[in-house]
Amino acid sequence: MKSIQNIGLGLFLVGLTFFISLIFLGKYELSPTNFDKFVANKGIKSNLFINEIKANIVGQEFDGSFAFSSKVVNTLKSVNNIHKQNSEWDKVIWTKPHSFAYEIAKDSGKGIIKENKGVFWWLTFGLGIIGALLFIIPNVITLGPKGIKNNGIFLSSATNRGWIGWVVFIFLVGFYLLLYFWPDYIINWTYIVDPISENLSGNLASQWFLYGFLYCTVMTVMAIRMYIKYRHNKYQILRTTSVLFFQIVFAFLIPEILVRFEKPWYDFKNAFPLDYDFFFSWSLDELIASGGFGLFILIWGIVLTLMIVPVMVYFFGKRWYCSWVCGCGGLAETLGDPYRQLSNKSIKAWKLERWLVHGVLVFALIMTGFTLYAYFSGNQSVLGIKTQTIQDIYGFLIGAIFAGVIGTGFYPIFGNRVWCRFGCPLAAYLGIVQRFKSRFRITTNGGQCISCGNCSTYCEQGIDVRAYAQKGENIVRASCVGCGICSAVCPRGVLKLENGPESGRINPTEILLGNDIDLMKLINKK
Amino acid sequence: MEHIVILGNGISGVTLARHIRKLSDKKITIISAETEFFFSRTALMYVYMGHMKFEHTQPYEKNFWNKNRIELKKGYVTKVDSKNKYLLFKGGEVFPYDKLILAVGSKPNKFGWPGQDLEAVMGMYHKQDLDKLEKYAPNNKVCKRAVIVGGGLIGIELAEMLHSRHIPVTFLVRESSFWNGVLPEDESAMINREILSNGIDLRLSSNLKEIKADEKGKVKSVILEETGEEIACDVVGLTAGVSPNIDFLKDSGIELGRGIKVNRNLETNIKDVYAIGDCAEQIEAIDQRRSIEAVWYTGRMMGETLTQTICGNRTEYKPGHWFNSAKFFDIEYQTYGWVWSQTKENEARFYWEHADGMKCIHINYDKNTREFIGINTFGIRMRHEFFDKVLTEKRKVEYVLEYLADANFDPEFYKLHEKEIVEKFNSKNNTTILLKKKSWSRIFNLQA
Numbered sequence: 004m005k006s007i008q009n010i011g012l013g014l015f016l017v018g019l020t021f022f023i024s025l026i027f028l029g030k031y032e033l034s035p036t037n038f039d040k041f042v043a044n045k046g047i048k049s050n051l052f053i054n055e056i057k058a059n060i061v062g063q064e065f066d067g068s069f070a071f072s073s074k075v076v077n078t079l080k081s082v083n084n085i086h087k088q089n090s091e092w093d094k095v096i097w098t099k100p101h102s103f104a105y106e107i108a109k110d111s112g113k114g115i116i117k118e119n120k121g122v123f124w125w126l127t128f129g130l131g132i133i134g135a136l137l138f139i140i141p142n143v144i145t146l147g148p149k150g151i152k153n154n155g156i157f158l159s160s161a162t163n164r165g166w167i168g169w170v171v172f173i174f175l176v177g178f179y180l181l182l183y184f185w186p187d188y189i190i191n192w193t194y195i196v197d198p199i200s201e202n203l204s205g206n207l208a209s210q211w212f213l214y215g216f217l218y219c220t221v222m223t224v225m226a227i228r229m230y231i232k233y234r235h236n237k238y239q240i241l242r243t244t245s246v247l248f249f250q251i252v253f254a255f256l257i258p259e260i261l262v263r264f265e266k267p268w269y270d271f272k273n274a275f276p277l278d279y280d281f282f283f284s285w286s287l288d289e290l291i292a293s294g295g296f297g298l299f300i301l302i303w304g305i306v307l308t309l310m311i312v313p314v315m316v317y318f319f320g321k322r323w324y325c326s327w328v329c330g331c332g333g334l335a336e337t338l339g340d341p342y343r344q345l346s347n348k349s350i351k352a353w354k355l356e357r358w359l360v361h362g363v364l365v366f367a368l369i370m371t372g373f374t375l376y377a378y379f380s381g382n383q384s385v386l387g388i389k390t391q392t393i394q395d396i397y398g399f400l401i402g403a404i405f406a407g408v409i410g411t412g413f414y415p416i417f418g419n420r421v422w423c424r425f426g427c428p429l430a431a432y433l434g435i436v437q438r439f440k441s442r443f444r445i446t447t448n449g450g451q452c453i454s455c456g457n458c459s460t461y462c463e464q465g466i467d468v469r470a471y472a473q474k475g476e477n478i479v480r481a482s483c484v485g486c487g488i489c490s491a492v493c494p495r496g497v498l499k500l501e502n503g504p505e506s507g508r509i510n511p512t513e514i515l516l517g518n519d520i521d522l523m524k525l526i527n528k529k
Numbered sequence: 530m531e532h533i534v535i536l537g538n539g540i541s542g543v544t545l546a547r548h549i550r551k552l553s554d555k556k557i558t559i560i561s562a563e564t565e566f567f568f569s570r571t572a573l574m575y576v577y578m579g580h581m582k583f584e585h586t587q588p589y590e591k592n593f594w595n596k597n598r599i600e601l602k603k604g605y606v607t608k609v610d611s612k613n614k615y616l617l618f619k620g621g622e623v624f625p626y627d628k629l630i631l632a633v634g635s636k637p638n639k640f641g642w643p644g645q646d647l648e649a650v651m652g653m654y655h656k657q658d659l660d661k662l663e664k665y666a667p668n669n670k671v672c673k674r675a676v677i678v679g680g681g682l683i684g685i686e687l688a689e690m691l692h693s694r695h696i697p698v699t700f701l702v703r704e705s706s707f708w709n710g711v712l713p714e715d716e717s718a719m720i721n722r723e724i725l726s727n728g729i730d731l732r733l734s735s736n737l738k739e740i741k742a743d744e745k746g747k748v749k750s751v752i753l754e755e756t757g758e759e760i761a762c763d764v765v766g767l768t769a770g771v772s773p774n775i776d777f778l779k780d781s782g783i784e785l786g787r788g789i790k791v792n793r794n795l796e797t798n799i800k801d802v803y804a805i806g807d808c809a810e811q812i813e814a815i816d817q818r819r820s821i822e823a824v825w826y827t828g829r830m831m832g833e834t835l836t837q838t839i840c841g842n843r844t845e846y847k848p849g850h851w852f853n854s855a856k857f858f859d860i861e862y863q864t865y866g867w868v869w870s871q872t873k874e875n876e877a878r879f880y881w882e883h884a885d886g887m888k889c890i891h892i893n894y895d896k897n898t899r900e901f902i903g904i905n906t907f908g909i910r911m912r913h914e915f916f917d918k919v920l921t922e923k924r925k926v927e928y929v930l931e932y933l934a935d936a937n938f939d940p941e942f943y944k945l946h947e948k949e950i951v952e953k954f955n956s957k958n959n960t961t962i963l964l965k966k967k968s969w970s971r972i973f974n975l976q977a
Contacts, residue, residue, distance in 0.1 A: 148726065150859030154693040155579040235859075237942040344581075349590060448938055449913025451854050451863070453825045454540070455572035456585045469588055490940050492580075494856040496863055496910030499938050504973045513551070516913055518830040519847035520921070522837070 004141040011137025018130030025127065025191040026181075030114040031071035032064045037110045045106075049094040052082040068108055072187035075104040104187035109207065116191050124195045132224060139228045149235040151492050153344075153461070161415075162341050168415035176412035183403040186210040203259040215255045218334065222250050225337035232340070238487045238500075242326055246333035254330045267293050269300050272328050275308045276367040277429035279397060284378050312429075313436045319502055320443025321433035322485020329429075331422055334411065335463065336486060339419025343463035343488065346418030352465055356425050356482065363401055364431035370397050401426065420463040424482055434481030442502040444509075445478035445489065447471060449516035451497045458489035458498060472497050475515035479508055532556045533839060534616065534626035536606060540825055541806030542632035543567045544832030545839070550597045552840040557598070560616070560624075562605035564656050566591065571825060573659050574686045578693040583656075609781040611799045628839060631778070631789055631797075631804040632832075635771035635823050642678075642767075644740030648747040650765045653687045662690070665764045669696045672763040676700075676751045678737045679769030680707050682855050685720070687766045688729050689858055699730040699760055701737055701753070703769075713870050713891055715880050716905055720857045722886060727858050740765055771823055773808040786810050788821045793845040795835045803838075805831035815848060817867060824853060850920040851903070852913060860887060865916035866903025868893040876902065879926070879957065881950045883908070890950060894926035901929045909946065910938035912972070927962055930954050934967040 038061050042053055055078045065071035079100050086094045096103065116123050146152040161167040181189050193208040196216050200208035208216075226247045233239035249272055258268045267289050275281045281304050290297035315323045325332045346352075370393045377383060377390040384390060410422025423430050437443060445468070452475070458468035464482045468489045471478045478489075478498075490498040513526045533549060535542040538561035546557050559567075572586040594601055602624075608617040609629065616624040637652025639645045649665040651658050666672035675691050677684050680702030691698045704710060707724060709717040724731045736754035743749040750761045773788035784790040784798040788810030795803050804810075806828035807821070814820040830848050837844035854863045868891050872878055877896035882889040888908030894901050901924050904916060915936040919929055929936075933947045951964045 148859055153575075153578070153580040157576075157582050158579040236940060237944070238940045241942055446938075448910070449917065450826055450829075450852065451913055453571045453854075454569040454588045455575065456569060456581060456588065457572070457575060460581045460585045473588060487940060494861065495854040496861050496938060499910070500941060503969050507973060513548070514833045515829070516917055517826055517849050517852055518833055519845075520849055522834060522844065522847070526833075 004145050007141050008138050008145070011134045011139075011141075013134065014130050015134030015138060018127050018132075018134055021123070021130065022127040022192070025116065025123070025195075026188055027067055027069075029068065029112055029116045029191050030064055030066060031068060031108055031111045031190075032113055033061050033107060033111040035061055038107075041107060041110060045096075045098075047096060049082055049086060049091075049096065051085060051094070052078065052096065055082060068188050068190050071108055071111065072101070072104040072185075075107055076100040076187075079103055101185050101187050105190065105210065108187050108190045109193065112190055112194060117194050120195050120198055123191075124198075127192075127195060128220060132220065135224045136227065139224070139231065142228070142231045143234075146232070151494075152232070153492065156341075156344060162344070164345065164416060168342075171415045172412065175414065176408055179403075179407040179412050182210055182214055183407055189213070200259070203256070204262040206262065212259070215259075218330070219251050219255050222247055222333055222337045225340065229337055229340060233491065236487075236491050239491065242487065243336065245327045246329070246336055249328045250330050250333045265293075266296055267300065270330075271300075271303065271307075273330070274312055274324070274429055275304060276364065276371065276432065277329070277331070277427060278304070279367050279370070279402060279428070280394070282371050282374055282378075283394060284374065287378060312433065313440075316433050316436040316443075317441050318443075320441055320483070320485050320500075321430065321437045322443070322483070322487075322500070324433060325423060325430060325484035326486045329423075331406070331410070331427065332484060335414075335419040335423060339411075339414050339463070342414045342419045343486075344418070344460050345416065346420060346424070346463050346465035348459050348462070348465050348467050350467075353467075356465070359425045360427065360431040360434070360482075363405070363426050364428040366397060366401065367428040370394060401428075418463055418465070420465075420484070423484060424464050430482070430484075437483070438479065438481040440505075442505055442508070443485065444501060444503065445471075445483065446499045446501050446503070447475055447477055448495075448497045448499065450475055450518070451495050452515075453495055455494065457492040457494065461488050461492045463488070468498070475510075475512045477508060477510050530554065530556045532558065532625070532627045533630065534624070534628070535559045535630045535632055536616070537561060537632035537634055537806070537808075538564070538567045538601070539570060539632060539634050539806060539828065540567075541634075541828035541832045542630065544829045545630060545632065545805065545835055546599050547597070548833060548836035549839055550599060552836060555839075556600075558600040558602055558626075560602045560604060560606060562603065565601065565603055566594075568656070570654070573653070573656065574690050577659060577662055577690045583659075607777055609778060609783065609802075611782050611802055614801070626801075628801045629803070630835065630839075631783075631802065631808060632806045632828075633774045633808045635807040636774040637683075637767055638679075638770045638772055639767060640769065642737050642739060644742060644748070645767065647740055647742050647765075648745070649763060650740060650748055650767060652767050652771075653683050653690075654771060662764070666691060666694070666696055668694055672696050674699060674760070674762040675764040675766060676760055676762045677766040677768055678751075679767065680704060680733075681768060681770055682708070683771075684766070684768035685724065685857055687768055688724065689727075691764075691766075692727055692729060697728075697730065699732060699762070700724065701732050701735045701751075703734070703736055705734050707731070707733070709870055711870055713868065713872075713878070713880075713905070715882065716862075716889060716891060716907060717870075719882070719886060719889060719907060720860065723858050723860050771807065773810065773821065775808060786820075793847075794838055794843060795831055795846050796838075803835055805835050815846070818848065818851065826852065850917055852916070860908050861910065862905070862907050863911055864903065864905045865911070865913065866893070866901065866920050868903040868905045879954055881946075881953050883946060888946070892926060892929065899925040899927065901926050904929070911936045912938045915972070927960060930962050931965050932971070934964060935972050937967070 060074055079096060083095050157163045193210055193213045196208045196213050200206060200212045226243050229243045253272045254270045258270050262268050280286055290301045326336055373385045373390045373393055376385050405426040406422050413421050452472040454469055454473045456469050462468050464484055466480050466483060468478055485500055487500050490500060514523045533555050535546055538559045542559055546559055549555060549557055566587050568586040575581045576583050605619040606616045607619050614626055637654050651661045666675060674697045676699045677687050678701045688698050688700050706717040707720045738752045738754040740748055741750045748765050750759050752759050775785055775789055778785060782799060783802060788808050789797055789804035790812055791797055791804050791809045792812055795805055797804055807823040811820045831846055834844055834846045850866055852865045875895050876893055879892045891905040893903045901919055930951050947964055951962050955962055
């Protein structure tokens, strides 16, 4: 078994090496016809730019995306500078340089990778998946009989912030930086998923399609790990199946198929304010432009946030969204599961959490207020602040850095729910409902707690579950996503996630069940 | 300001300190020689197994103690002078008190086996034992086999710990079946199977004769009493129960038996000296309880109770209905009320076991009055509130079965077995009990 796992690990690393090396490989040549098409599509008015590109790039072969992109980016920047100095505002190209370079480069790749997309898919994704499965599936035997097997988690450098953890951290952060800020360097990755994208939406793959496909792949493989690890626990199995389903069908397949039918790309489960650009003017314009269906999406999006979300939280707690439906939660509960024990349980972290997560919610709401005001009034700025600027700041700080780079990149260091706990505005909203108006709680089983700390250790949201359980109190916390792991790891059967009557849900106690009944009455009455 | 000195920073002493602080402004000092901060002794196993770090076993953050003005003092007390009301520390420091609470816990039993003090022979009780185990059994290269002597809760935990690092374990159990002084035959047999299925070399009806040393004075092997067999090993775990840690009190004037003798108010024979937790011995056992109960929950309850007395409301220790829990490898165990290993004269039993042999319940009731006496549940979690109320209201066994769905505490979506259990009860007893559907309002009322 161990040797199968080692072979699997080897294959996975070979696949990963291929994947990473793709960044540095490939040849790029922009053909005159492609460039003409590009200029026409983008409506580029700068002759200076067109001439520069024609003189220095078109028809020349570049080795690797770095050489090609840097040339495009530099040209763009210098031409833009000239136009800006001359106040030729209509000639300035406003697209972000690296996104712009991405679009040109996407058309320009040639050679072995672009001609053998299938082969390279197998060398990267294929080897990665097979290797990972060979590594994971023998766990059925190596973990021993079904049950909680957290053996060695704090003895392993992968799961206890050791060198493997730091390597994974660097890889993940690097990946997100490329994805968000330097997509022009990962063109080759998008080539290998082009065939899949063409089959779904009819278009070539963008970096976001690549991300979506990779996301689904990683979640599926790691969901298999979850199925094996928690095969004794039906709650975990159903929950994992649910997040996997919503990710693949709602976040990936349906939006791509909508595009095929020339409808707006839309993820029906992605609720505002997590879906922070839902009310941006381009989004509203797009929805309104696509007629009845667009209007349906618009109404659905509003109903989802204002009605469905709070009503469901009332009946089931925020878990129905955060750990059964949400894509961010889905990745956290699959890829992130090995890191859940790394969340910070201190009271300080809890304080920081409340400031940050509610701060982001307020930020999102103010931004949306400004945006809607601008949309309906026609003004570009509110109180002297350009709405575009606020949107850009939010998109950069919250959408990219917080949700992506920190949220996922920091899994191996801060645990798997950094974004969900500290950053997600939707989680903040759900949390407020859960804390004050919900039937959900984690029930503490009388006086059975032995303060061992497994529950707190494995709480991905950094809730000190034990602090409540050892006092015989139910756990009612805004941040609880109802993953159910505290209940699973409890060796004494103390914790149960329940949707019960609201009254008595919060039950502060001084003396626990099992002691003198008169004494309990005397003390707990106070 | 009255100075309350608590000797021992386990669950009993810490519960007491926390509650005194809530009710009063008294000066509180907790003394321990073992660790700087309170930790959950029951969780030590998870540290060795890599489920947690030692810090995770500490329920309170470091500044908790400052914030609550509970002073922590690390040191080893060698003598209590109850006449002059002071403690004497190793090294000579004299430490006065106004009220002294002894919450000194237990120590592992040793029964005079030859070789019991050799290197790499250890109990599994103190933080220091954990450190020792890490030293002598870090992996299965250094420790090629471990022998555990004594088949109780700590013994099986130690077996699970060593097993988690793939160290072969021989488990010597004096009884003919695991923990059968406490568990009825069926449950005990189930745990035997669980131990064996985890690859533990379980030796029932086996006693230790002696532990042999190598030339450096470290464990080399053990010899069995019955067969004379010699088993080579690198570590020996002595887990044949624990007893109160009271040797240092011999000349203190405090009345001692096996533990520190206390009355129902947890007072010793000496004024202003009290004892709680594992080390306290009730002069007369309470109800059907043992006079010394080395259980987490009773330690905590004594702490909760003694708080009242210390703060001026002299209160008897009146524990409620017996309950306990444990986990044997992958099988969780809870018990509410009494299910003795042997059926008593007035008792009748009902036993149900799942086809997979990993779950069972065992109900004990009075065969004449049909009053429910207790339940053992293995592999199915049940609500403490439910059984506490059933016992208080002296319900009949039929009532318990009828409302068994209310008792279930397994995670959502788990397969429920109540129907099958009730059917079996009906067919065994010619009854026609109809299982009631789980009702939130009933469960909720129970919690009121």
